Amino acid sequence: MNIGSVAEQSGVPAKTIRYYEEIGLIPKALRAENGYRNYSDSDVETLRFVQRARKLGFSVKDVGNLLTLWRDKNRASADVKKFALDHIRDIESRIEELDSIRQTLVSLTNHCHGDERPDCPILEDLAGAFK
Amino acid sequence: MNIGSVAEQSGVPAKTIRYYEEIGLIPKALRAENGYRNYSDSDVETLRFVQRARKLGFSVKDVGNLLTLWRDKNRASADVKKFALDHIRDIESRIEELDSIRQTLVSLTNHCHGDERPDCPILEDLAGAFK
DNA sequence: ATGGAGCTTCTAGCAACTGGAAGGTCAACA
DNA sequence: TGTTGACCTTCCAGTTGCTAGAAGCTCCAT
Structure with a gap:
């Protein structure tokens, strides 16, 4: 093939x-x-x-390790599970970070009137005016 | 300095x-x-x-555009807001994707006994046994 | 004057591909 | 038989956003 x-x-x-x-x-x-x-x-x-x-x-490196486990017919399922649990933790922390960013952005956009006027809380926040 | x-x-x-x-x-x-x-x-x-x-x-490119808006004292706040809203949508879709991955992994790990035995639903799923 | 911290430039590397160029090969159709 | 076009090959460069390291100035304090 x-x-x-x-x-x-x-x-x-x-x-x-x-x-x-x-x-x-x-x-x-x-x-x-x-x-x-x-x-x-x-x-x-x-x-x-x-x-x-x-x-x-899973990262390519992780996939390599998973492939090894897959090929090893004597692996312990605990090893695979540990792998997956680590990865879940990783994903959860990324979700948390993204969600915190999202909340900040949503709050900022809610305060921005979004019309033709120039004053904008989003830029003000980025500039650190209210830090 | x-x-x-x-x-x-x-x-x-x-x-x-x-x-x-x-x-x-x-x-x-x-x-x-x-x-x-x-x-x-x-x-x-x-x-x-x-x-x-x-x-x-925000990507570096987006930051460049935000800097331009920031420096332009006549910008419309609508332009900034549009930028932020686009970014929020982007973040939300990433969160959704991560969350769907998370759910899959959680469900798989829940079915994996995680002991010294070799049989493991996680690897079976990756191998496509139940696709 | 000497030592170390701080500055300069340059190159290379990370993840995980993707695109393109230049060229060999194969199968089908006229 | 020729030729077109789809496949295959390798190699090089680009993507994103830095970060590490090497080689070499400069500055300041002792």
């Missing part, structure tokens, strides 16, 4: 597949006689795994 | 100030006879503005 079909079936763009190979996230693909990369169905599965993990926000 | 004092007073690291100058976010600093950058109090104000806007999650 050529890289294009794998891209289609896994949802990972061909460029990205080559990139993953280059950084060692996935093993180097076998080559056909013409030099084209040659993939099997199990390579597609791997890339689907990667794709899903990335969509859940 | 040297770059170090400005860094301290504005909260923007010296390296970052140079970087902002290089990319044109802030104007090129005047130079003293020894070649050192020479700043005024108003430069500190500008950098504080930049710092606050960045902390509110």
